[in-house]
Amino acid sequence: MNTSEPVDVRTLLADLVGINTVNPGGDERAGVEVLAAVFRARGLHAEIDEYRPGNVNLTVRVEFGAGPVVLLNSHIDVVPTGAGWTSPPFAPRIEHGRMYGRGTADAKGSLAAMAVALIALIDAPDGLSGTVVYTAVGDEEVGSTGARHLVTTLHADACIVGEPTDLRLFTAHKGSVRPVIEVRGIAAHAATPQNGANAIVGAAGVVTALGGLAQRLAETTHPLVGAPTLTTVLIEGGEAPNAVPEVTRLTVDRRLIPGEAGEEAVDEIAELLATWTADNPPFDARIVSRAPSTGGPSETPFDDPFIVAAQHAMTDAGEDPQLGGLVVNCDMTTFRSAGIPTLVLGPGTLDVMHGKDEYVELDQVDRAVSAYTSILRRLLSSAPALI
Numbered sequence: 450m451n452t453s454e455p456v457d458v459r460t461l462l463a464d465l466v467g468i469n470t471v472n473p474g475g476d477e478r479a480g481v482e483v484l485a486a487v488f489r490a491r492g493l494h495a496e497i498d499e500y501r502p503g504n505v506n507l508t509v510r511v512e513f514g515a516g517p518v519v520l521l522n523s524h525i526d527v528v529p530t531g532a533g534w535t536s537p538p539f540a541p542r543i544e545h546g547r548m549y550g551r552g553t554a555d556a557k558g559s560l561a562a563m564a565v566a567l568i569a570l571i572d573a574p575d576g577l578s579g580t581v582v583y584t585a586v587g588d589e590e591v592g593s594t595g596a597r598h599l600v601t602t603l604h605a606d607a608c609i610v611g612e613p614t615d616l617r618l619f620t621a622h623k624g625s626v627r628p629v630i631e632v633r634g635i636a637a638h639a640a641t642p643q644n645g646a647n648a649i650v651g652a653a654g655v656v657t658a659l660g661g662l663a664q665r666l667a668e669t670t671h672p673l674v675g676a677p678t679l680t681t682v683l684i685e686g687g688e689a690p691n692a693v694p695e696v697t698r699l700t701v702d703r704r705l706i707p708g709e710a711g712e713e714a715v716d717e718i719a720e721l722l723a724t725w726t727a728d729n730p731p732f733d734a735r736i737v738s739r740a741p742s743t744g745g746p747s748e749t750p751f752d753d754p755f756i757v758a759a760q761h762a763m764t765d766a767g768e769d770p771q772l773g774g775l776v777v778n779c780d781m782t783t784f785r786s787a788g789i790p791t792l793v794l795g796p797g798t799l800d801v802m803h804g805k806d807e808y809v810e811l812d813q814v815d816r817a818v819s820a821y822t823s824i825l826r827r828l829l830s831s832a833p834a835l836i
């Protein structure tokens with residue numbers, strides 16, 4: 450079928466939210482099929498790649514002639530729903546201009562708006578030159594394997610990642626490392642604690658020392674993402690109700706700002722622990738492993754021609770052209786690692802993205818279509834190469 454029927458972004462979004470693509474366990478393929486159908490109705494080839502069992506990447510390549518290759522990317526998976534929803538999370542509900550449902554903001558609002566923006570270009574291609582690659586990847590929320598798989602074969606000159614930014618241009622995001630610290634003391638009977646060294650007491654001292662480091666970190670700042678942070682997120686310790694514990698483990702979440710290296714941040718914590726250990730015999734505190742983390746920070750320079758063009762396009766669309774940054778991670782880091790200038794832009798607010806009663810302002814979804822369209826038209830219309 451080849452039709453030029455208009456695609457309603459709100460209907461498309463509701464159709465996407467209606468499919469459970471929870472990671473793990475949801476049906477990513479059924480989710481991307483909804484998007485694929487929209488492009489196939491325009492006579493385009495929509496490729497669905499099940500790059501590993503249960504996870505899929507959708508790729509639609511639209512060529513408008515010679516010129517830059519612009520990648521539109523977001524993810525089809527959503528986080529588990531959790532409890533306490535007012536209405537069923539996969540039955541999208543519209544109230545007071547908002548659509549409620551899991552994934553409305555993170556990130557199906559972006560996927561729907563990007564698809565409709567691209568359809569607008571397909572339906573009115575005059576003056577366009579270049580290629581747009583639309584991708585909906587799997588497994589962003591857990592392992593980012595979809596985006597990582599994608600960049601092994603895909604080249605692009607610029608990339609827009611759709612994540613809820615309240616429709617602001619974000620060109621930087623934080624990363625994280627999560628060292629696991631073991632604090633060792635000396636076991637003893639709880640009735641004679643003076644014969645031991647209580648590892649929980651030791652851990653309390655380590656947490657306080659880490660707090661001092663966190664305060665020093667707060668003195669550094671990045672113009673778009675703010676200061677690096679450090680906080681203890683997990684503690685486990687103790688062996689029995691009648692024993693002075695010998696071992697306690699702490700997991701620390703250290704958020705990195707662009708320019709910081711994870712290895713250096715871990716070394717800094719290791720040095721602090723070495724000093725603390727020297728000052729607090731007979732305790733011993735050291736890093737023993739790393740918990741999984743979101744990956745490194747990244748940014749695209751603010752004077753990159755792609756970013757400058759996107760800012761002009763935002764102004765043309767009546768939107769705020771100011772740059773901002775994300776305090777959480779996203780697939781931008783994968784595209785930046787592949788050398789692709791990348792920005793993050795999408796409808797929805799970060800505040801609601803992983804909680805109950807997730808929603809997106811429908812007006813913002815409509816405006817996202819205009820914003821993406823404006824950026825794509827500017828990038829693909831410019832005779833002298835902007836990117």
Ligand SMILES: [Zn+2]
Nearest residue numbers: 524555556612
């Ligand atoms: Zn997301």
